[in-house]
Amino acid sequence: MGGDDDIQILVVEDEVAIQRGLCDVLAYHGYRPTPVGTGEDGLREGLTNAYSLVLLDVMLPGLSGFDVCRELRESLPRLPILMLTARGSEEDVLRGFREGSDDYLTKPFSVSELLARIEALLRRAGKKAAAAPQPFAFGPWQVDPARLVAEREGASVELSRRELDMLALFAEERGRIVSRRALLQQVWGFDSPERIETRTVDMHIVKLRKKLGEEGRRLIETVRGEGYRLGA
Ligand code: CA
Secondary structure, three states: OOOOOOOEEEEEOOOHHHHHHHHHHHHHOOOEEEEEOOHHHHHHHHHHOOOOEEEEEOOOOOOOHHHHHHHHHHHOOOOOEEEEEOOOOHHHHHHHHHOOOOEEEEOOOOHHHHHHHHHHHHHHHHHHHHHOOOOEEEOOEEEEOOOOEEEEOOEEEEOOHHHHHHHHHHHHHOOOOEEHHHHHHHOOOOOOHHHOOOHHHHHHHHHHHHHOHHHHHHHEEEEOOOEEEEOO
16 A cells, blocks of 8 residues: 655664665655655744655654654654664663654564554654544543543543544544454554564553553453453
């Protein structure tokens, strides 16, 4: 499946060979890549021009990918950001999510995996824009998809797009069990997630529960060996 001529992708990668490879692949599949080699340039480009998605390397000279991600996220909460990490350590990944990345890929990755992640992020971003989704209740929280926030008396938390999609799916299922496989398919956009590390899902759940405060663990129940569900 190819891209679209109007889809501009910012590629922030300092290693010239990788940067060129990424841009070639993206251009070949119909996207319009713009390469930059430093975090500073990435930040400036991302804030100046309208990109549909940012591919962001973690290890950059000067401003790191984490710094760029955090700064972009502050100004552009809906911009899809896909982090590229060479290290692949859990800490790296968790930090990336904390700074607001939507997804990550560990180098080396396959072209098909890269394209699948990009397409999933773009699909989700596009779907959100087109559907004008309505606010919904999640336990004591009122979730507003348009603003990416969950609110209750005296509290307000910001949500990533992925967190929003997870909450929406749990709410839709009204207490039925949602398997990790279903989450990977419907939230991450993987067509056949058997190979994918399901720990990714668990890490996101941990983070999401924390955001929902003391009741987080009760609101998103673990069903051992099965998955998760919206708690009573
Ligand atoms: Ca690098």
